[in-house]
Amino acid sequence: MIFDSSDKRIAVVGDIHGFWTWVDTEYFSKSNYDSVIFTGDLGNNRPGNTNKIAQLISKVRKPKYIILGNHDTTSIPQLLMEIANASPNIGYLSHTFHLLRYKKLLKDLGDSHICQYNLSQVGPRISLLGARTLSMGARFNFQLFIKSVFGISSYEESEKKFHELIQNIDFQKQDLIILAHNGPSGLGDKAHDIWGCDFKSEEGDFGDKDLGNFIRTIANHGKKPKVVIAGHMHHSSRKLRVKTRIWKKKEEGTLYLNPARVPRIFSDKQGNIWHHHVELIRKNGDWTAEAKYLKNGVEEIFPLPEFIEREKNRIEMKD
Ligand SMILES: [Fe+2]
Ligand SMILES: [Fe+2]
Numbered sequence: 001m002i003f004d005s006s007d008k009r010i011a012v013v014g015d016i017h018g019f020w021t022w023v024d025t026e027y028f029s030k031s032n033y034d035s036v037i038f039t040g041d042l043g044n045n046r047p048g049n050t051n052k053i054a055q056l057i058s059k060v061r062k063p064k065y066i067i068l069g070n071h072d073t074t075s076i077p078q079l080l081m082e083i084a085n086a087s088p089n090i091g092y093l094s095h096t097f098h099l100l101r102y103k104k105l106l107k108d109l110g111d112s113h114i115c116q117y118n119l120s121q122v123g124p125r126i127s128l129l130g131a132r133t134l135s136m137g138a139r140f141n142f143q144l145f146i147k148s149v150f151g152i153s154s155y156e157e158s159e160k161k162f163h164e165l166i167q168n169i170d171f172q173k174q175d176l177i178i179l180a181h182n183g184p185s186g187l188g189d190k191a192h193d194i195w196g197c198d199f200k201s202e203e204g205d206f207g208d209k210d211l212g213n214f215i216r217t218i219a220n221h222g223k224k225p226k227v228v229i230a231g232h233m234h235h236s237s238r239k240l241r242v243k244t245r246i247w248k249k250k251e252e253g254t255l256y257l258n259p260a261r262v263p264r265i266f267s268d269k270q271g272n273i274w275h276h277h278v279e280l281i282r283k284n285g286d287w288t289a290e291a292k293y294l295k296n297g298v299e300e301i302f303p304l305p306e307f308i309e310r311e312k313n314r315i316e317m318k319d
Contacts, residue, residue, distance in 0.1 A: 011278070015262050017263065029060050036062050039259060040181045058112060063113070067130055069232060078094070117161055127174050129166060131211050132152075135208055140155055176224075176225040177229065178227070185213075228255070229259070245314065252318075275297075
């Protein structure tokens, strides 16, 4: 058998929302993962928490790849404006503060690779496309910020930028992974679908159109991404009509992962503390993923509690 040197083992951490401790920093640092990928939304809503989590992430002794979520660098008034679809022009001062928070967060993330409208090498044969940063679905979010940092001001320009970024990839030799905060459109319109809308009675597809159109267009030209990773739509919510969202889906040869198990640190009735992440593996050219749970800081090898087992198996694999 020929040894394929591009075999990889990557840890994927979903939306953090304040749930990260030294247990995680040490576990990932000492693990035999090649790298760690984060879908963003780092802090809880307490002031300074996002930066504290960013500093802890920066101490993970592995290559780290992160996309910022809608809770990273943004203020609560800005989030409310986005939800209300208010005018993007909320003033020069507010934008100036946003840029300052952005600069500070990048500093706190240390040597992490910030994935946003760019391409990173995760290995000799794996390219990682960072999609639209701060996305929260429904519309082209945080226009002022995205325009000033990336010069992009619409879904169309965003999609065009994705095409530009991948134009030099040789898909015969390179695997493409896409990292976004909110996932692509086109993967289902039920509340429990991988990026389905769980907060409206009519449910619907909450995926991003720029990313969805881009993926379908390149796939039609034989340039399928192998893996698409995004969070934002959490695994469960009070309004989610099915208790647990589908977190893994394979469709037309692409593996889609939504690792946003929020909170990712939780306890069971016996008082055990669980830490969630997803293990992503490339072996002999095939990509697979499994949900992983640490129990009281140790990787669990015994049968999992029933509710965790149910979550773990909430998947949709067509081929
Ligand atoms: Fe989010
Ligand atoms: Fe989130």
